[in-house]
Amino acid sequence: MSVIVSVQELHKSYADGFEALKGVNLEIQEGEILALLGPNGAGKTTLISTICGIAIPTSGKITVGGHDVIDDFRAARQMIGLVPQEVALEPFARVRATVAFSRGLFGKNPKDAIVEDVLRQLSLWDKRNAATRELSGGMRRRVLIAKALAHEPRVLFLDEPTAGVDVELRRDMWDIVRRLKAQGVTIILTTHYIEEAEAIADRIGVINDGRILLVEEKATLMERLGKKRLRLELHEQADALPDALSEYALERIEDGNALIYTYDVMAERSGITRLLSDLSDAGLHLRDLQTSQSSLEDIFVDLVKERP
Numbered sequence: 667m668s669v670i671v672s673v674q675e676l677h678k679s680y681a682d683g684f685e686a687l688k689g690v691n692l693e694i695q696e697g698e699i700l701a702l703l704g705p706n707g708a709g710k711t712t713l714i715s716t717i718c719g720i721a722i723p724t725s726g727k728i729t730v731g732g733h734d735v736i737d738d739f740r741a742a743r744q745m746i747g748l749v750p751q752e753v754a755l756e757p758f759a760r761v762r763a764t765v766a767f768s769r770g771l772f773g774k775n776p777k778d779a780i781v782e783d784v785l786r787q788l789s790l791w792d793k794r795n796a797a798t799r800e801l802s803g804g805m806r807r808r809v810l811i812a813k814a815l816a817h818e819p820r821v822l823f824l825d826e827p828t829a830g831v832d833v834e835l836r837r838d839m840w841d842i843v844r845r846l847k848a849q850g851v852t853i854i855l856t857t858h859y860i861e862e863a864e865a866i867a868d869r870i871g872v873i874n875d876g877r878i879l880l881v882e883e884k885a886t887l888m889e890r891l892g893k894k895r896l897r898l899e900l901h902e903q904a905d906a907l908p909d910a911l912s913e914y915a916l917e918r919i920e921d922g923n924a925l926i927y928t929y930d931v932m933a934e935r936s937g938i939t940r941l942l943s944d945l946s947d948a949g950l951h952l953r954d955l956q957t958s959q960s961s962l963e964d965i966f967v968d969l970v971k972e973r974p
């Protein structure tokens with residue numbers, strides 16, 4: 667795989683002096699889906715805006731397809747499609763004309779069959795003659811994607827594509843993203859929803875306070891930082907836990923009818939064998955056992971919490 671977007675030592679301070687990006691390094695591989703995960707104000711939109719040439723970096727270097735986004739703005743921008751966070755459409759414009767116009771902005775023939783392709787791909791062909799104000803919220807989001815794809819970009823940025831949308835539409839959006847990937851489009855999306863990153867990303871970048879904390883393969887990330895939970899269901903309710911068990915930091919749940927033991931998947935010893943024997947010594951008898959892997963959400967919260 668080759669690198670299609672490269673960001674080196676990127677700093678961005680806004681006019682009021684606020685430093686939104688504090689030395690970001692990031693390489694995005696052609697054909698991947700990268701999810702940028704981070705809390706409000708982390709710098710996700712700023713990062714996307716600088717790559718797309720909308721915000722000017724204070725320092726650092728960004729290339730897209732080998733083109734410098736400042737010195738070679740047109741060539742770089744031509745390769746990029748951007749779906750912004752806010753739904754901003756001309757209310758009276760017709761769907762097809764809106765998309766054709768976006769294509770025209772890049773100096774490409776607006777009557778091209780590509781416009782039809784893009785509209786069909788997003789299930790908007792039937793609505794091609796509708797005014798955008800007549801569309802549902804979900805369809806409007808699709809129009810935004812169609813506009814971003816109209817000039818056949820190789821890299822698509824989606825800034826919080828599913829913020830505030832219902833579950834059905836979210837899944838719909840994920841299908842669209844997967845189909846685009848299958849066509850070879852590189853996709854970078856920002857999200858607050860861990861579930862979203864978990865569902866569709868190949869790699870996940872965590873950004874907080876203007877810094878990238880990590881970028882990892884999704885599976886590696888979950889394995890590396892994941893913890894497992896062992897749920898111990900008790901025969902009799904445990905009112906309090908004996909001191910002998912304090913080292914296990916057990917959590918009493920369901921009024922003491924069950925206990926949770928958390929352990930590190932990567933640790934040499936899980937401590938389970940000893941725990942079970944100590945439980946038995948303490949007179950606590952088990953009805954059932956169950957393990958579960960902690961979610962990406964737990965990992966994310968831990969990561970962001972660790973840093974000041």
Ligand SMILES: Nc1ncnc2c1ncn2[C@@H]1O[C@H](COP(=O)(O)OP(=O)(O)OP(=O)(O)O)[C@@H](O)[C@H]1O
Binds near residue numbers: 681686704707709
């Ligand atoms: N034009 C601006 N002038 C000054 N500060 C700004 C400007 N735009 C953004 N910021 C600040 O930069 C920081 C990063 O903002 P950004 O929009 O990049 O975050 P984000 O991660 O996209 O957040 P969200 O998830 O809320 O969209 C925030 O503290 C924000 O207030």
